[in-house]
Amino acid sequence: MTDRTDRAGDRPMSRRGFLRSSGGLALTLPWLESLPVRAEDTGKRVVPTDDGSSPPVRFACVYFSNGVEPEHWWARGSGSGMEIGPGLEPMRPFREDLVFLRGLFNEQAVRHASAHLGRMPNLLSGAWVSTDQAEIRAGQSMDQVLSREIGRRTAVPSLVLGIEPTELRLEDGLSMIYGSSISWATDTKPATKEIYPARVFDLLVGDPEGRRLDRSILDQVLDDAKALRGRVGVDDRRKLDEYLESIRDVERRIDRASEDGRLEGRRPTLEAPNIPRPGDQLPQEVPDHMRMMMDLLVLAFQMDKTRIATCMLNNDLSQMNFGFLDGVRGSLHLDLTHNGREPELEAMYLKTNQFHVGQFAYLVDRLKGIPEGEGTLLDHSLLMCCSNLFDGDRHQADEMPILLAGRAGGTLRTGRVLDYLDRPDDDRRACRLYLSLMERIGVSLARFGDADGPLADL
Known part of the structure; x- marks a missing residue:
């Protein structure tokens, strides 16, 4: 995973190549835990308020690429008696916290x-992905709509x-920026993704020892950027320059915020980190990296x-390699996803599905174990x-594998299976969800x- 091949130039490309810190900062009004009353878990659609009387509702999306093995991705029944397919096995202890959704899709x-780059960056927007090489355009994602509306309430x-x-x-004439981003700040600008755990830690809590990982990551790859500029046309060079400048802008905003990172108003339950600061280096073991995030x-x-x-x-x-899983070999996309229904490779692909779901199950378990108000952080x-795909081997996009967990402050009834596959297309749009x-x-x-309008029956 540490090195891959740059297909345009057939040369090794370090995983450190193109990355930078995410998000800007703003002053925060954290909530104070004080006798909150949790809504009844009835699934009634009650819009939560942020008046300080109850914990806020948080949203997180955990994405894995290249779809699933359809034969093993299913659920039926409800509550603790819910039956689940092998692909969902890590979620077995959390079936009462789960909503399994079948049949939702993005028509665009x-x-x-494009079987990949036209079906991935629009995951959270449902927008058309531009094939015009003169522009990058994929549609603002729903997480960034939330950030625009309520993000000012928190530091990040x-x-x-x-x-x-x-x-x-x-890749196939389209920029791999599309393949690297599910979060889009605007229709034409992906939100900058952070892959260094230490940078995330410093963004969240600061660095009391005043350490800096290094100068701008962009400076480390200046030669690569220059080489790339020499292989693309004028319009592409402009897009590349605009993209790199947007990353520099994020760095400048973080620097400014760190100089004025005061917290005002109410205080959160946890005011100091309860985990150590990760090391400066990028984790080289995939399981360690994902667990840190x-x-x-x-x-x-x-x-x-x-x-x-x-x-x-x-x-x-x-091309992530899953050799850390027992009996698994080869890269995620070419070897395991496109397995030709060869039984041995299908079994390996299933293990990668289970590994990805296992990361989500770990997140659910962690949040479920943290008391908050009259419930838990998961509540x-x-x-x-x-x-973004269902059957990854066939690039199937007419339905997507989607799991929900958590009760959204009592407004979501869990332990259910909701099947929309046989409903009219207009009723099963992911954007309704x-x-x-x-x-x-x-x-x-x-x-x-x-x-x-909203998704029926949710």
Whole structure:
């Protein structure tokens, strides 16, 4: 995982290549835990308020690339008696905290000619992905809509995390920026993804010892950037320069915020970190890296540093190697996803699905074990685990694997299976789900993406 091949130049490309810190900072008004009353767990759609009388509702999306093995991705029944397929096995202890969604899709993804890059960056927006090489355009994602509306209430408006670096090469004539980003700050600008755990820690709690990892990461890859500029046209060079400048802008905003990082108003339950600062270096073991990011996401929610987060466990077209799993060999995309239904490879692919779901289960377990108000941090969270494709081997985008967990402050009834596959297309738009989720977090919109109303029965 540490080195891959830059297909444009057929040369090794370090995983440190293209990355930078995420999000800007703002002054925060953290909540004070004081006899909050939790809503009855009836599934009634009650929009939560942020008046300080109850814990806020947080949202996190954990994304894994390249879909699932369909044969093993299913659930039926309800509550503790819910039956689940092998792909969901890590969620078995949390079936009463789970909502299994079947049949939701993004119509624009289905219509797109690019089997990967036209069906991934629009995961959280439902937007059309531009194929015009003169522009990058994918649509503002729902997490960034939330950040725009409620992000000012916390120190970090949104936390955008990942494991693999943002890539700038071309794939099938489209920029791999599309394959590296599910969180889009605007229609034309991806939110900057942070893959260094130490930088995330410093962003959340500061660095009392005054350590800095290094100068701008961009300075480390100046030669790579120059080489890339020499291989693309004038318009692409302009796009590259604009993208790199947006990353520098994030760095400048973080620097300014660190100089004036006061917290005012109410105080969070946890005011100091309860985990050590990660080392400066990028973790070289995938399980360690993912687990650190989940722990930092929990810390961010527990300290009320942010209420909105996304984490990409892999990029699209990922060549991540899963040799750390017993009996698994080869890269995620080419070897395991496109397995040709060969039984041995299918079994390996299933293990990667289970590993990804295991990261989500770890997050659920951590949040469920933290008391908050009259419930737990999980009770006051709304978590989503998803991929942009269903059958990854066939690039199937007419439905997506989606799991929800957490009770959203009592507004979401869990322990259910909701099947939309046989309903009319208009009733199974993923953007209807996003409208419903945003409403439960406190942002009500008449329309988002290709949907003009909430998801039925949620």
